[in-house]
Amino acid sequence: MECISVFDMLKIGIGPSSSHTLGPWRAAERWINELKTNESLNLITEVSVDLYGSLSLTGKGHATDYAVILGLSGADPEYIAVNSIEKIVADVKSSNSILLGNNHKITFNVKQHIVFNREFLPFHANGMKFTGTLSNGDTTTQTYYSIGGGFVVVEELTNSEEKLKLKQCFPFPINKAEELTTYCLTQKKKISEVVLDNELSIRSAKEVNSELKRVWDTMLECMYIGCHTEGTLPGGLNVRRRAFDTHKKLMEASKASYTDPESWLIAIRKTEVKFRQILKWVSCFALSVNEVNASLGRVVTAPTNGSAGVIPAVLMYYMVIDNHQADFNHIKRFLLVAGEIGSLFKKGATISAAMGGCQAEIGVSSAMAAGALTELLGGSPQQVLMASEIAMEHHLGLTCDPIGGLVQIPCIERNAMGAIKAINAAELALDSDPSNARVSLDKVINTMWETAKDMNTKYKETSKGGLAIGVNSSDC
Numbered sequence: 001m002e003c004i005s006v007f008d009m010l011k012i013g014i015g016p017s018s019s020h021t022l023g024p025w026r027a028a029e030r031w032i033n034e035l036k037t038n039e040s041l042n043l044i045t046e047v048s049v050d051l052y053g054s055l056s057l058t059g060k061g062h063a064t065d066y067a068v069i070l071g072l073s074g075a076d077p078e079y080i081a082v083n084s085i086e087k088i089v090a091d092v093k094s095s096n097s098i099l100l101g102n103n104h105k106i107t108f109n110v111k112q113h114i115v116f117n118r119e120f121l122p123f124h125a126n127g128m129k130f131t132g133t134l135s136n137g138d139t140t141t142q143t144y145y146s147i148g149g150g151f152v153v154v155e156e157l158t159n160s161e162e163k164l165k166l167k168q169c170f171p172f173p174i175n176k177a178e179e180l181t182t183y184c185l186t187q188k189k190k191i192s193e194v195v196l197d198n199e200l201s202i203r204s205a206k207e208v209n210s211e212l213k214r215v216w217d218t219m220l221e222c223m224y225i226g227c228h229t230e231g232t233l234p235g236g237l238n239v240r241r242r243a244f245d246t247h248k249k250l251m252e253a254s255k256a257s258y259t260d261p262e263s264w265l266i267a268i269r270k271t272e273v274k275f276r277q278i279l280k281w282v283s284c285f286a287l288s289v290n291e292v293n294a295s296l297g298r299v300v301t302a303p304t305n306g307s308a309g310v311i312p313a314v315l316m317y318y319m320v321i322d323n324h325q326a327d328f329n330h331i332k333r334f335l336l337v338a339g340e341i342g343s344l345f346k347k348g349a350t351i352s353a354a355m356g357g358c359q360a361e362i363g364v365s366s367a368m369a370a371g372a373l374t375e376l377l378g379g380s381p382q383q384v385l386m387a388s389e390i391a392m393e394h395h396l397g398l399t400c401d402p403i404g405g406l407v408q409i410p411c412i413e414r415n416a417m418g419a420i421k422a423i424n425a426a427e428l429a430l431d432s433d434p435s436n437a438r439v440s441l442d443k444v445i446n447t448m449w450e451t452a453k454d455m456n457t458k459y460k461e462t463s464k465g466g467l468a469i470g471v472n473s474s475d476c
C-alpha cells in the first residue's frame with residue numbers, strides 16, 4: 001500500500017506540465033544529485049539526454065527541453081525566480097555550455113545533447129535517459145519515468161525498494177475509498193481529520209499548517225497574477241489571455257480597492273454575484289491559473305499542471321462567494337480532502353494524461369475539488385466520496401489532444417469546465433442519500449483505469465489525435 005502525502009499531490013512547481021516539465025526537471029535534478037553523491041559530478045565531460053514517447057512528441061510544446069536544462073543547472077522549481085527562467089535557458093543556448101548542479105561547467109549544445117526520440121520505452125510513455133561521459137572515457141546512465149503529477153520513478157526500483165519505502169507508513173493506510181469511509185465511521189471523524197492524522201504521523205502540526213498555507217498562498221498569488229496580466233500566451237498559437245478581461249468586467253461595479261492577493265480576495269467578496277457572475281468568477285479563477293501555467297509561471301500541481309486551475313477556482317468560489325467568513329481552517333480541510341481523493345486515483349488508476357488521457361487530469365482534479373467542497377458545505381464522508389464519484393463519472397473517456405503540444409487549447413478552458421462540474425457534483429451529492437448511489441467512487445476509479453487502458457494512444461498526450469490534428473496550429 002502506497003503512503004502518498006497530500007504534499008505529494010499538491011506540489012509547487014513551474015508550468016506548463018507536471019509530467020512533461022516538472023517531472024523531467026526533477027529527474028534531471030535527481031540525476032545531478034546522484035552524481036554528486038557518487039562524487040562523479042566533477043568528472044563529467046559530456047551529458048546527453050534522450051526523451052522518449054510522449055515526452056518527445058509533445059515535449060517542445062510542454063517546455064521539456066527547458067525543464068531538463070534547468071534541472072541539470074541545479075535550479076529548484078519550487079523556489080526559482082520565474083523571471084530568471086528565460087535568461088538561464090538563453091545563456092545555456094548562446095554559450096553552448098551548462099553549469100551542472102550550478103557547480104561544474106561543461107560544453108552543452110541543446111540541439112545536439114537533448115534528443116527527441118519518437119519511440120516509446122516499454123515501461124511508461126514518459127521515459128528519459130541521462131548519459132554522462134566521465135573524464136576517463138567511461139559512461140554513466142540512468143533512465144527515469146515521469147509518471148504524472150511531477151512524480152518520477154526508476155523502473156528497477158518501482159517494484160522493490162521504492163514501494164517498500166512507501167509501505168504502510170500511515171496510521172490509517174488507505175488504498176480505496178471504502179477503507180476511508182470505514183475509518184471515518186469507526187473513528188467518528190471527518191475525512192479531513194483522518195487525512196490530518198496521517199499527515200501528523202510524518203510531519204509536525206506546525207509544518208502541516210505552514211506547508212498548506214504555502215500551497216494556498218501560491219494558488220492565490222497565481223490567480224491574482226493571472227487576473228491582472230494582459231496579452232497573448234507564448235508558443236505561437238496566439239491565444240489571448242481571457243482572465244484579465246473577465247476580471248476587469250466583474251470588478252467594474254466594485255468600489256473596493258486592493259493592493260495584494262489578500263485584499264483582492266476581500267474586495268471580490270463585495271462584488272454583486274448572481275448565477276451568471278458566479279459562473280464567470282469560477283471560470284475566471286480557473287482560466288487565470290492555467291494562463292499563468294501556460295506562460296511558465298508558478299502553480300500548484302493539483303494533481304497536475306494542466307489541471308492546476310480547478311482546485312484553486314473551487315476553493316476561491318467557497319472563500320469569496322459561498323462563505324465570507326472562511327479562513328485558513330477551511331482552506332486546510334479543503335486541501336486535505338482534495339489531496340486524499342487525488343491519491344485514491346493515483347493508486348487505483350492514474351493521474352497521467354500519457355496513460356489515461358484528460359480524464360486523468362481534469363477528471364481527477366474535478367473529483368478532488370468536488371469532494372473537498374462537499375465536506376466544507378457540511379456533507380458526510382459518504383457524500384464527499386459521492387461528489388467525487390459524480391464529478392469523475394462525467395469526465396470518463398475525456399481524451400488529451402492539446403493543439404500544437406501546448407497546454408493551452410483545450411486545456412485552459414477545460415479547467416473552467418472541470419471547476420463548474422465540481423461545484424455541481426457537490427450540490428448533487430449534498431441533496432442525495434449516498435446509500436441509494438449505484439456507482440461507488442472505487443467503481444468509477446476502476447472504470448477510469450479500464451477506460452484508460454482501452455483508449456487509443458493517439459489521445460494520450462501525443463498531439464496525434466482529436467483537436468490536435470483537427471485544428472491546424474498555423475490557423476491559430
Ligand code: SF4
Binds near residue numbers: 357358359401
Ligand atoms: S488536454 Fe487535458 S490532459 Fe491533455 S494537456 Fe490539456 S489539460 Fe492536460
